[in-house]
Amino acid sequence: MTDKHRSGRSGRSGxxxxxxxxxxxxxxxxxELVTPEQAGLPPGGNRRVPGLRREEVALLAGISPDxxxxxxxxxxxxxxxxxxxALARVLRLDDVERTYLIGLAAARPRAPRxxxxxxxxxxxxxxxxxLQIPAFVEGRAFDVLASNPMAVALSPRLRPGxxxxxxxxxxxxxxxxxxxxxxxxxxxxxxxxxxxxxxTDNPRxxxxxxxxxxxxxRFRTLWARHDVRLLDGGTATVHHPAVGELRLHRDKLPxxxxxxxxxxxxxxxxxxxxxxxxxxxxxxxPQPEGPHQPNGGLTEGSPANGSPADGSPADGVPxxxxxxxxxxxxxxxxxxxPPTPSSPG
Numbered sequence: 001m002t003d004k005h006r007s008g009r010s011g012r013s014g015x016x017x018x019x020x021x022x023x024x025x026x027x028x029x030x031x032e033l034v035t036p037e038q039a040g041l042p043p044g045g046n047r048r049v050p051g052l053r054r055e056e057v058a059l060l061a062g063i064s065p066d067x068x069x070x071x072x073x074x075x076x077x078x079x080x081x082x083x084x085x086a087l088a089r090v091l092r093l094d095d096v097e098r099t100y101l102i103g104l105a106a107a108r109p110r111a112p113r114x115x116x117x118x119x120x121x122x123x124x125x126x127x128x129x130x131l132q133i134p135a136f137v138e139g140r141a142f143d144v145l146a147s148n149p150m151a152v153a154l155s156p157r158l159r160p161g162x163x164x165x166x167x168x169x170x171x172x173x174x175x176x177x178x179x180x181x182x183x184x185x186x187x188x189x190x191x192x193x194x195x196x197x198x199x200t201d202n203p204r205x206x207x208x209x210x211x212x213x214x215x216x217x218r219f220r221t222l223w224a225r226h227d228v229r230l231l232d233g234g235t236a237t238v239h240h241p242a243v244g245e246l247r248l249h250r251d252k253l254p255x256x257x258x259x260x261x262x263x264x265x266x267x268x269x270x271x272x273x274x275x276x277x278x279x280x281x282x283x284x285x286p287q288p289e290g291p292h293q294p295n296g297g298l299t300e301g302s303p304a305n306g307s308p309a310d311g312s313p314a315d316g317v318p319x320x321x322x323x324x325x326x327x328x329x330x331x332x333x334x335x336x337x338p339p340t341p342s343s344p345g
Contacts, residue, residue, distance in 0.1 A: 021074030022200070023104040028072055029226035030091040031057050038092065052090075061086040079105055100194065100228040107198045120146045121256055132279070134248075134263040137255075138164065140195045141204050142188070145258060150275075153282035154240065154263065163208065165192060169216040179237040179245075189222040191231035236263070242281060243274040 032051035036043045039052060039060060047053075052060075058068035063083060070076040079087075084105055088098040118139040128135055128148040136147035142164040144157075151158040155177070157167040165188050168174050168181075175181045196205050212219040237247050248263040248271060265271035 022107070023077060023101075024072040024074045026101065026104055026226045027057075027087065027091070029224065030093065030097075033225065034090070034092055039090065057087070057090055060090040077105070096194065096229055097227075103197065118143070118145060118258055119256070120258055124255055124258075124260065127260070131262070133275070134158070136261055137258050138261055139204075139258055141165075141208050142192065143204075149282060150279060151263075153278050154238075154246075164188070165208070166212065169212060169219050177238050177240075179239065184236075185218055186222055186227065187229060187231055189219060190227035190229040193223075193226065194228045194230060240274075240278065243278050245271075246274055247271045248275075 031054070032049065034051050036047075036052065036056070039056065041052075041056060054068055054072065055065045058065040061068070061083070063086070067076065071079055081102075084102055085098075088101055091097075093101060120137050124137060125146060128137070128146060131148055132150065134148070134151040134154040136151040136158050137145045139145055144160050144162045144164065146160055147158045157164070157171065168178075168185055168188055174184075178184045192205075192208075196202070199205065209223070213223065232252050234250050235247065236250055237245060239245050246265065247269070248265055251262050251264075253260040253262070265275055
């Protein structure tokens with residue numbers, strides 16, 4: 001992440017821009033993140049706005065202040081590739097941000113799309129069952145659609161039906177689970193904006209953004225910045241309550257309309273050993289048999305399956321410990337029970 005992302009300024013995008021003027025909102029948010037010093041200008045002693053003024057952006061981009069004002073206010077929506085390139089340079093955009101800017105300028109109105117449920121192919125469920133590392137399937141809005149037992153052992157928030165971004169922002173356990181929670185939230189929110197692209201009328205995106213905007217100040221601050229980025233491969237360091245610190249690589253593999261996410265350690269590393277320990281804790285092997293006792297060692301009144309006589313689950317045994325099944329895209333609320341570790345970034 002470049003220094004312009006670390007300035008700590010929160011944008012006021014939305015003022016002086018027409019509703020639906022995504023290009024203007026993006027230009028304003030980005031210029032508020034570039035300091036005069038970064039642009040080679042004197043800082044000045046009486047600046048009423050954060051970042052660069054409109055006329056400064058226009059000067060540095062080689063366009064008239066009036067034309068830039070029309071762009072930002074949505075009165076001109078067809079800037080040339082040369083103008084966009086100049087603005088990207090002034091606003092210090094990286095390749096992902098530059099592509100996003102060009103996409104905003106090229107966007108055209110379209111009819112609303114029907115919501116189509118995200119589907120996990122049967123072969124992917126089979127693949128998940130065979131993988132011995134944490135693996136799960138997510139949708140475009142970071143909904144967990146399917147997962148294997150190792151993923152749930154790494155974080156119960158990786159059960160189907162959870163939403164990774166919602167958990168990251170609203171679950172208090174996330175702050176202790178992630179080594180750098182602030183960085184993880186910034187990356188996820190920026191990746192959500194990239195995932196949305198021009199699909200702004202998608203009901204799932206509208207629902208998620210609305211929920212998080214109401215419930216998370218951190219989300220509101222990050223969303224106003226208009227950051228965009230890809231969240232593909234990378235390395236995450238997390239703190240698991242049972243095995244301690246884990247350094248895991250992350251890869252995302254597109255399959256059909258969904259994404260397979262896998263986490264794995266360096267071979268023969270400390271994290272590799274800890275992950276094997278986590279697997280053994282999650283799937284204990286058969287216990288050695290003790291001395292032979294009548295009735296198989298069961299006391300009078302005990303059922304043969306080891307559960308209490310009243311039919312309730314035995315202590316420490318989940319009532320439903322079956323494999324993970326595909327869940328609806330709309331996330332459900334957090335599962336009840338004791339505090340659990342949160343999902344990795």
